[in-house]
Structures are given as C-alpha cells and as structure tokens.
Amino acid sequence: MSKAIVYSSTNCHYCAQLKQYLTDQEIPYEERNIDTSDEYARELEAMGLMSVPVTVIGDMHILGLNPSRIKKALAAVAAVG
Template identity: 40%
Template sequence: MVNVEVFSSDKCKNCVELKKYFKENNIEYKEHNISRDQEARKNLIKLGYMSVPFSLINGEHVLGFDIIRIKQLLNTK
C-alpha cells in the first residue's frame, strides 16, 4: 500500500491539480493544508521546504506537481 501525504495551501493552483490527479487515479492521500493549519506549516519547514505542493510518497520527497517523479514513485504509467 502506498502512503501519500500532501502539503497544500488554499491559493495554490498546482495543489488543486495534484489533488485532482490523485483523486482521478484513486490514490488515497492525507492532506496537510498550511493555510489552515499552523502545525502543518511548521512540519513543512522542518522537512526543509517552504513551498507547496509538496508530497511525501512512501517517505520520498516530491516538490511541486512533478508528474514524472510521482508516477515513478507510485509505479504507474
């Protein structure tokens, strides 16, 4: 089973596209919205990032909506 976490914000177009991609491909994910949750923002910074979207896929970091990297980590085509 794939473990996917997404750090996003309310005003991020790429965040919307990333979550749409996951939903369309039936990929479950846990969302951390940094616009609404200060703890999520702190956790993102602790991971060494300050921009979204940022994903953790089975512990691997993906910055942005990097579809090629995401597909590699999910083993999809």
C-alpha cells in the same frame, strides 16, 4: 496502494491540480493544509521546504505536480512493503 501526504495551501492553483491528479489516478492521499494548521506549516519547514504543493510518499518529497516522480515513489514503496 500507498498513501501520499499532500502539503497544500488554500488558494494554491498547483495544489488543486495535484489533488485532482491524485484523485483521477485513484491514489489515496491525506491533505495537510498549511494555511489552516501551524503544525503542518512547521512540518513542511522541518523538511527544508517553504513552498507547496509537496507530496510525501515514503521517504520521497516531491515538489509540484510531477507524475513520473509520484509513480516512481509509489512503485518504490510498494516494492519495499
């Protein structure tokens, strides 16, 4: 299955929920904590986003915990790849 990138912050309750959801669904992801890396914060800002969590799957940027959009994005990436 395709890898997701999760932009998060250290004390973000919604980020923790999102990461737990991805783990429970066995969806591999790379975490990019904007509190520990200025580079990751700049990447998020370059996308025009200022809040976390944000999940990047393929070309899709999914704000918050949105299981239906995450599943649609994974399916779209799988269909192309």
